[in-house]
Amino acid sequence: MISKEKTLQAVETMFDMFPEAHGELVSNNAFEMLIAVILSAQATDVSVNKVTPALFAAYPTPEALSEAPMEGIIDKIKSIGLYRNKAKNIKACAGELLLRFDGQVPHSREDLVSLPGVGRKTANVVMGDAFGIPAIAVDTHVERVSKRLRICRLDANVVEVEQTLMKKIPESLWVKTHHSMIFFGRYHCTARSPKCDSCPLLAMCQEGKIRMKAKTSKS
Ligand code: SF4
Numbered sequence: 001m002i003s004k005e006k007t008l009q010a011v012e013t014m015f016d017m018f019p020e021a022h023g024e025l026v027s028n029n030a031f032e033m034l035i036a037v038i039l040s041a042q043a044t045d046v047s048v049n050k051v052t053p054a055l056f057a058a059y060p061t062p063e064a065l066s067e068a069p070m071e072g073i074i075d076k077i078k079s080i081g082l083y084r085n086k087a088k089n090i091k092a093c094a095g096e097l098l099l100r101f102d103g104q105v106p107h108s109r110e111d112l113v114s115l116p117g118v119g120r121k122t123a124n125v126v127m128g129d130a131f132g133i134p135a136i137a138v139d140t141h142v143e144r145v146s147k148r149l150r151i152c153r154l155d156a157n158v159v160e161v162e163q164t165l166m167k168k169i170p171e172s173l174w175v176k177t178h179h180s181m182i183f184f185g186r187y188h189c190t191a192r193s194p195k196c197d198s199c200p201l202l203a204m205c206q207e208g209k210i211r212m213k214a215k216t217s218k219s
Helices: 004-017 030-039 045-058 062-067 070-077 083-101 109-113 120-131 140-148 158-168 171-187 206-218
Strands: none
Touching: 004 158, 004 171, 030 045, 030 083, 030 120, 045 070, 062 083, 070 083, 109 120, 120 158, 120 171, 140 158, 140 171, 140 206, 158 171
């Protein structure tokens, strides 16, 4: 695994490459952010952003969403994957917010993961993006990039990836690292065709060196 210093150097390079990196889900408040993140599981942010304006216009508050008919919610979100389950979860989640949190989105990870449809990754995104609380949400891009660069072990699970990143990166940079690593994974170190030949991290990247060697021996 690469050192703390090298890890910091790698994420700072990502900051330079993607200074505009940010959460791409559109929301106007913590409630909308929470619902949008639940909807984004196994769906693209773009597809979620297409359905949320009509969903939030129809059901703008936890009260309205908890009382909404299932068919009404399904009708608004049916273009995204797993929509039936997600409709059930967001309605139940809105009900729990009312029942247990006075209609407010809780700030702690423990409370967030107690809500229907909310796992650790969703909780971390909400903490970071809605409340500015340091957290690193590990999605497919963060996991892939962390492993390719050997920031963490190749066999690490998502919680271990998160913990390793938290140990190696200063807390003040966690949210920025999360966004920059997602942009780096989405637009540069992509799953199928990472741009190793033009990558500023190639000199420190095991995976990149292996890929470049394989490419050279083929040509
Ligand atoms: Fe990703 Fe290749 Fe860069 Fe390594 S060298 S970080 S695999 S793009």
